[in-house]
Amino acid sequence: MLFPVPRIEGAMLNEQTAPFGLSLSPVQIAALQKQEGQALSRTGRVCFGKSILPRLAAAFAGSPHIQACDWADTLGELTELFYALKRETQDSLSDDELIERMVRTFNGPAQGSTLLLTDFFFMPDETEEEDDED
Amino acid sequence: MKTDLTRLLTRAENDDLRAELLALLRLQAVAYTQGDSDSLPAEVMLELLASLLYTLGVDPAQPQTLAPLYGRDLRPLYEAGCRALLRKTEQARALIQALCRETPPLGCLSLSDTVRSILASLDHYDARFFAHRVPGEIDYQLIDPVPESVQGIDYILLYLSRLRAEMRFLGRFPQHRLLALLDGTNPSWREEIVSLCLSVGANALGLVLLGEDPRRLHIRESERQALLQLFSPLHPLDIENRLARACGSLLDTLDLREAQDADMMRALCRDLAPRIRSAADAGDLSHVFGGFGVPVKAYSPG
Secondary structure (H helix, E strand, O other), X not given: OOOOOOOOOHHHHHHHHHHHOOOOOHHHHHHHHHHHHHHHHHOOEEXXXXXXXXXXXXXXXXXXXXXXXXXXXXXXXHHHHHHHHHHHOOOOOOHHHHHHXXXXXXXXXXXXXXXXXXXXXXXXXXXXXXXXXX | OOOOOOOOOOHHHHHHHHHHHHHHHHHHHHHHHOXXXXXXXXXXXXXXHHHHHHHHOOOOOOHHHHHHHOOOOHHHHHHHHHHHHHHHHHHHHHXXXXXXXXXXXXXXXXHHHHHHHHHHHXXXXXXXXXXXXXXXXXXXXXXXXXXXXXXXXXXXXXXXXXXXXXXXXXXXXXXXXXXXXXXXXXXXXXXXOOOHHHHHHHHHHHHHHOOOOHHHOOOOHHHHHHHHHHHOOOOHHHHHHHHHHHHHHHHHHOOOOOHHHHHHHHHHHHHHHHHHHHHHHOOOOOOOOOOOOOOOOOOOOO
């Protein structure tokens, strides 16, 4: 392995999501870190920078569909999806653009379902079309 | 005190250097993604690494090439390496200019396509991220191919200098004789990916062995029979030695004095010897020492 799986600062991650009543235990953070490593490996990617988990957590914490009881599971699924979509889009979107679009799809047509997120991700975005018409 | 630049590093030194290289690779990855992404497909990352190592002069198959880097600031070394590679692209352009001046106008498509492709690719040679990639599509096959282990612009420089030696060789023969021999040995040589020097070199060497002027290029049937008698009792290695001895005389006659001229002829002998042996076993050398022919023209009614 060229680069080790990036370490996550648990305290910093929880600090970001605390206003939304979301937090992760050290065990959950370690599991998520492991899951990120597996997602990278499954999608044939190498992370040379920072873990995507804090950015995903910050972006999704405010979603009305997120529930504290399954926050760790949802974040894990979002991490898997992030790297899968990174591959599917052939790196045409930056990390921030991809997260932004994931959030829009998750809160919009996917109605908080990580299962539907991929299906709707590649569908034309109606709000974008309306914006274009404006 | 001199530092031994070819020694193998200790494990600790190796670990230190690996950390330095990975830090530089990380910077390369950030520059490649323009800071937009913290991850990359593994194959892209491996290419960035290959480019980095190539630019720094490290051959992963030869650990001793790491030693000169130990204890040095890699960033300026890498920047100097990039500048050196770009200077090599200028050398390649100069070589192509010389090649165009020296190449006989024979009309070989694979040759012109190759040179055109290299020239166009030099403008887009990515010394920053993919320096190890060979710029250009290589169609024309050399008698002495460049080893696959040679990378990037170094491959092109070596290819062009070997190609130049081949063209220098061909340029020593009367053009009408070259064309007649090429048409005789393979009527579609203009369109096919074939070496121009193989049949020319074979006939030239055959004529030297017969005590004739190699610039004649034409080998009569009676001369082919004489060559068959000469080679029939010989082992492939003895054939190669006989050809190698004839090379010296051929190079003198053609006034070819550069080291690469001799290298090309040695490669030609290595290629020819087994082919002569099997042709002699079959009792027919006409596929090795070809005759003259005329261009094949497409029939167009009216």
